Amino acid sequence: MGRPLLPLISVEALTTAALELVDESGDFSFPKLAKKIGVSQSSIYNHVSGRDEILELLRHRIITEEPYPPVDHSEWEGALRVLIRAYRDAFARHPRLAPLLVLQSITDPAVIGLYEDLALALESAGFSGRDVVAAISTIDSFALGAALDLAAPEVVWDPPAEGYPTLKRALGNAGPSEERGGHAFDFGLDVVIGGLRAKLGGQETRA
Amino acid sequence: MGRPLLPLISVEALTTAALELVDESGDFSFPKLAKKIGVSQSSIYNHVSGRDEILELLRHRIITEEPYPPVDHSEWEGALRVLIRAYRDAFARHPRLAPLLVLQSITDPAVIGLYEDLALALESAGFSGRDVVAAISTIDSFALGAALDLAAPEVVWDPPAEGYPTLKRALGNAGPSEERGGHAFDFGLDVVIGGLRAKLGGQETRA
DNA sequence: CGACTAAACGAAAGGCTTTCGTTTTAGTAT
DNA sequence: ATACTAAAACGAAAGCCTTTCGTTTAGTCG
Structure with missing residues (x-):
């Protein structure tokens, strides 16, 4: 040709x-x-x-197709919530992409920019030194896990017929998978933010 | 033959x-x-x-090759710490396995048993209804993310030469990758436990 | 006009998972 | 003992996949 x-x-x-x-x-x-x-x-x-x-x-x-609003770095909790949700929503629009990206280094400038904003928010919250990367890793784990959850098979946990009553009861209370994912994310976001706040409370003046 | x-x-x-x-x-x-x-x-x-x-x-x-000690369900924080650490340590021994298991339903009874213990610990902490599955999902995301981190390329974030000063400074403070992973997990475990405690309203036993 | 680059193509190398039919051995029932 | 069935090995092949290579044609710059 x-x-x-x-x-x-x-x-x-x-x-x-x-x-x-x-x-x-x-x-x-x-x-x-x-x-x-x-x-x-x-x-x-x-x-x-x-x-x-x-x-x-x-x-x-997927990160740039729906830009997140500018973050207000004077309120670190709100800033973190916006950033984490933007990350998660990007994958929620394309759930099956998450597993494919797990092994790749992140080089794209727009995505790196999101992590820069994360780092800024964490510093303004009061974290410093290696805790900043540790906090980013924690947030990253949570967001990636939530994204993977959206791509997971309809049954993530498939217990044998006999036993495991507590887990089965919990799964029975979870409701339909779509709603379950949404609630789990909101719950987890509260846990992460609350946990970070608690960490700051315990070590306010440490350098 | x-x-x-x-x-x-x-x-x-x-x-x-x-x-x-x-x-x-x-x-x-x-x-x-x-x-x-x-x-x-x-x-x-x-x-x-x-x-x-x-x-x-x-x-x-990998879950059964190093059995975790029996959990004391009268102390939910300790129980959760033991279980989450057991899960993470299993993958820390075989980091490159984590990415391969991301898409699979969990059917193995021994692994389901670990989630049963998680559910028990969360109920004894005071969670109920769909919050139990939400908390399991949050913990699962964190543990899986920490495991994936161990398998990630040595540079997870690879920013361009220009810009992104805060992220680069944070990465510079992170130290060698092995130690970084360990510290990030300890930090994240505190965040998750602290966040769950905060969700309960602080009416539980004090640390 | 000539040289070089860009962008298409087909063919093929070398991976992978799984299925199928064949062969030999082990166990079991008459 | 003799037959029958199941278990466990094999080779061959179908049908995926990524990437490389050489070839052909169209545009561009001196």
Whole structure:
């Protein structure tokens, strides 16, 4: 075929197609991506370096497709709530993407910017030294876990027929899975914020 | 070759070999598994139903290889600390397994038993109704996130050369990655326990 | 006009999981 | 003992996947 008059592939179109595949099927592959755009697999490598770059493009896309409002750093609790919720909502819109990003280094500037805002909020709250990274890790674990929960199979815990009465009762009280995820996130967000506040209370004047 | 006088494969040996491969390379495959045991790929299917079953066997193995001490349900904070730490330590011994288990339903009775203990501890703390599952989810997110952190690339956040001063300063204070992970887990465990205590309204026993 | 780059293509290498049919052995029932 | 069934090995192959390579054609800059 040779080079076409107008490019058939763009990074934008590639990202859009890959995200649609992930939303539909939980994954994407070069054969399916190529078929969706109407080109051959190998042509894709003229625009991106490989699978990992597409994954990082997807991370950028979901974070930036719905920008979070400017954070007010004079109120650290509110700031943290906005940031954590923005992160979680990005994955809530595309739950099946979360498992694919777990192993990747985060390099996208827009996403790094979100972590910069997190670090600022934590410093303004009063954390310093290595506690800042520890707090970021805690928040990150919680947000990522909540995102993974949205992608998890409908039954995360599948106890055997006999025994485990307390867990089964708790699961019975949980309600439908969508509502369960929402409530669990709100609950967990309160726990994390409250726990951070308690940490500050206990060590107010420490350097 | 036909059926051998003594079986060449056992579920135990399969699990051990798969875990070694995961520890060494971050994944396992049927060809590598077969080569390690000295059999052919297809023979493995005479002992397990497929890849997913092996993953669940691995989950069982790492949780049971170092049993946690009996929990004292009269002290919910201590009980939770023991359980969460047991979960995290299991993955700390095999960090690269965590990403592989993210998508799987949990069916193994020993692991379900750990969640039963979690549910008991939370009820004895005073949680009820759907808050029990919400609290389990929060704890699960945190523990899984901490486990994933151990498997993450040495640089989780890789900011561009320009900008992001607060995040970069925080990362500079974090110290070597192994110590960072340990401190972040201790910090996060305090946050989660403290946040749960705050949710209860502070009417429980004082520390 | 010539050289170089960009962007498409097909083919192929080398991975992976799983299925299928075949062969040999073990256990069991008549 | 003889047959029958189940267990456990094998090789081959189907059907996925990512990535590389060489080839072809179109645009661009001297």
